Amino acid sequence: MAEEIRVRFAPSPTGKVHIGNIRAAIYNWLYARHTGGRFLLRVEDTDLERSTPEAIQALMECMEWLGLDYDEEAFYQTKNKPRHMEAVEKLLQSGHAYRCERTSRDGRTGEVVMFRMPKEGVIEFDDIVKGRMAKKAEDVQDFAIVRSDGSPIFHIANVVDDIDQKVTHIIRGDDHVENTFKHICIFKALGAPVPRYGHLSMIVNAQGKPYSKRDGAAFVGEFRDAGYLPEALFNYLLLLGWNPGDDREVLSREEMVSLFDLGKVHVTAAKFDMKKLQWMNGEYVKRLPKAEFKAALVKSVEAEGLKTDGVDLDYLVDQLQVRTKFLGDMPGNCRYFFTEEYEFDPKAVEKRLAREGVKATLLDLVERFSKVEAWKCENLENTVKELSQGNGMGPWVHPIRVAVSGRTEGPGLFEMLQLLGRERTLKRLADAAEKYCP
RNA sequence: GGCCCCAUCGUCUAUCGGCUAGGACACAAGCUUUUCAUGCUUGUUAGAGGAGUUCGACUCUCCUUGGGGCUGCCA
Numbered sequence: 001m002a003e004e005i006r007v008r009f010a011p012s013p014t015g016k017v018h019i020g021n022i023r024a025a026i027y028n029w030l031y032a033r034h035t036g037g038r039f040l041l042r043v044e045d046t047d048l049e050r051s052t053p054e055a056i057q058a059l060m061e062c063m064e065w066l067g068l069d070y071d072e073e074a075f076y077q078t079k080n081k082p083r084h085m086e087a088v089e090k091l092l093q094s095g096h097a098y099r100c101e102r103t104s105r106d107g108r109t110g111e112v113v114m115f116r117m118p119k120e121g122v123i124e125f126d127d128i129v130k131g132r133m134a135k136k137a138e139d140v141q142d143f144a145i146v147r148s149d150g151s152p153i154f155h156i157a158n159v160v161d162d163i164d165q166k167v168t169h170i171i172r173g174d175d176h177v178e179n180t181f182k183h184i185c186i187f188k189a190l191g192a193p194v195p196r197y198g199h200l201s202m203i204v205n206a207q208g209k210p211y212s213k214r215d216g217a218a219f220v221g222e223f224r225d226a227g228y229l230p231e232a233l234f235n236y237l238l239l240l241g242w243n244p245g246d247d248r249e250v251l252s253r254e255e256m257v258s259l260f261d262l263g264k265v266h267v268t269a270a271k272f273d274m275k276k277l278q279w280m281n282g283e284y285v286k287r288l289p290k291a292e293f294k295a296a297l298v299k300s301v302e303a304e305g306l307k308t309d310g311v312d313l314d315y316l317v318d319q320l321q322v323r324t325k326f327l328g329d330m331p332g333n334c335r336y337f338f339t340e341e342y343e344f345d346p347k348a349v350e351k352r353l354a355r356e357g358v359k360a361t362l363l364d365l366v367e368r369f370s371k372v373e374a375w376k377c378e379n380l381e382n383t384v385k386e387l388s389q390g391n392g393m394g395p396w397v398h399p400i401r402v403a404v405s406g407r408t409e410g411p412g413l414f415e416m417l418q419l420l421g422r423e424r425t426l427k428r429l430a431d432a433a434e435k436y437c438p
Numbered sequence: 439g440g441c442c443c444c445a446u447c448g449u450c451u452a453u454c455g456g457c458u459a460g461g462a463c464a465c466a467a468g469c470u471u472u473u474c475a476u477g478c479u480u481g482u483u484a485g486a487g488g489a490g491u492u493c494g495a496c497u498c499u500c501c502u503u504g505g506g507g508c509u510g511c512c513a
Contacts, residue, residue, distance in 0.1 A: 010513095011513095012512095012513060044513070046513085047512080047513080102511070103511090104510070104511040105510050105511080106510090106511085108511065110511075112511055130443070130444095133442080133443085134442090135441070135442065136441085139440080139441050139442090140441085140509095141509080143510085144510080144511050145511095146511085147511040148511060149511080151511090153510095153511070153512090153513090154512070154513050155513095157513095158513085174443080174506085174507060175507060175508075175513090176507095176508095176513090177442070177443075177507070177508075178441080178442070178507075178508040178509075179508085179513090181442090199443095201443095201444085201506090202506080202507080204505095204506080206448095206449090208505060208506065209506085210506090210507090236450095239450065239451085239462095240450070241450090243450085243451060243452075245452080246452080246461090247451095247452080247460085247461045247462075249450095249451095249461085249462060249463095266450095266451085267443075267444065268443095268444055268445070268506095269444080269505085269506065269507095270449090270450065270451095271449060271450075272449095272450095273449050273450065273463065273464085275449080275463060275464055276449075276450065276462080276463040276464080277463095278463090279462085279463055279464085280463090282475095282476095286476080322475065322476045322477095323474065323475040323476070324475090325475090333474095381472090384472085388472095392472085393472050394472065394473095396472085397472035397473075398472070398473075400472090401472075401473060402473095407473090407474090408473060408474075409473055409474030409475075410473070410474065410475095411473095411474085411475090412471090412472075412473085413472055413473070414472085
């Protein structure tokens with residue numbers, strides 16, 4: 001039987017999950033799901049100040065939001081400290097480590113434990129994404145594995161945890177390549193099998209530097225709060241460094257799992273393109289089941305303390321879904337359907353209402369619309385068509401739109417009027433004529 | 439400075455020696471049209487530079503240039 005593949009996502013719970021980090025999680029998850037292996041979570045909570053229960057909670061929420069479910073119980077690094085120290089003891093006894101007086105960068109002096117690097121030979125490994133990697137042992141310095149306060153340092157904790165969690169493939173950020181040469185030596189010194197490695201390129205900004213919060217939204221939570229759909233973020237991040245080999249871009253989770261190939265992940269850094277993410281989100285919003293979109297609409301409306309009574313929501317969804325790029329745009333882009341306290345865009349008023357003759361036009365429309373028998377968009381459209389006599393409906397359509405919605409864009413005008421209903425339409429036309437027209 | 443890695447449209451990318459270099463985002467134009475979108479059609483834009491290998495190189499090799507990573511008692 002083939003060895004079971006076990007990968008892990010090992011974030012430090014700092015309260016916010018960076019997109020570069022979550023992309024590593026995505027690739028790990030996909031690799032595990034594709035190969036039928038296990039995706040493990042290890043919380044590297046050794047930084048006691050930042051590792052609060054709230055931070056861990058936030059991390060878990062981000063993973064759940066993206067559908068990154070993990071197998072087995074979450075592993076907490078702090079709980080494995082005895083094992084870290086056991087390993088250190090073993091290294092000390094075998095001569096792979098030694099105690100040493102040292103002064104740290106920030107001026108602390110004390111006795112630390114150093115790992116002894118081999119002094120000759122070549123350390124090499126086959127990186128699943130970067131290919132053959134090699135480095136002369138002499139180019140890697142000895143490094144500390146236990147602080148002067150007795151606490152284990154990342155390098156030893158990381159390796160011991162990977163051994164204890166039986167991790168077979170370590171898929172992590174590019175910034176760890178240099179560490180890998182060190183870690184391989186630790187695995188060997190401990191007599192443990194060296195796992196396979198795959199190093200992921202970084203997500204960078206327009207300047208080619210690592211993408212950070214200075215460049216825009218950089219944490220998963222920010223995208224969630226901005227109204228991005230988890231599947232859209234997931235899909236976009238996946239495409240940033242991998243593709244199925246054909247022109248498909250919008251992929252279902254099943255397709256992703258079956259097509260994903262770690263060996264085809266790109267070596268080069270990828271620039272984060274918010275515009276394309278936005279497009280991707282629009283694709284997912286369009287594909288959302290109507291019921292789901294409707295639920296989001298209702299939720300957003302009620303969140304503002306408004307009621308959805310009296311509005312044909314299903315018909316509104318038909319009109320709205322195709323022109324909504326972010327669920328977060330609601331209810332802003334359709335607020336006027338649910339309240340009489342909708343805002344008027346000053347520019348729209350200026351251009352479409354505050355003109356000579358518009359008042360008469362609107363009042364005339366009130367007259368004509370009130371005679372329409374069935375309040376259906378076709379009938380309303382016919383009414384205006386009669387007025388325009390085939391010369392274009394602009395002179396009527398634009399003022400009506402601004403009068404009833406306060407804005408210049410939105411669903412088809414007559415669909416909009418149908419949704420608003422006769423009473424509200426007539427009142428809004430009359431009120432706007434009074435309030436904004438000369 | 440030292441070590442490691444990388445290099446196709448503005449961006450994400452296809453190409454695994456045969457290329458009139460394809461797709462997507464963005465941008466522009468057109469169609470549809472009452473607006474904004476959607477949808478459809480079309481267009482502009484790419485192989486960093488130089489050697490070599492080869493019948494043939496974007497694809498392989500080397501150099502140069504440019505970019506990035508690492509060089510902690512951070513992870």
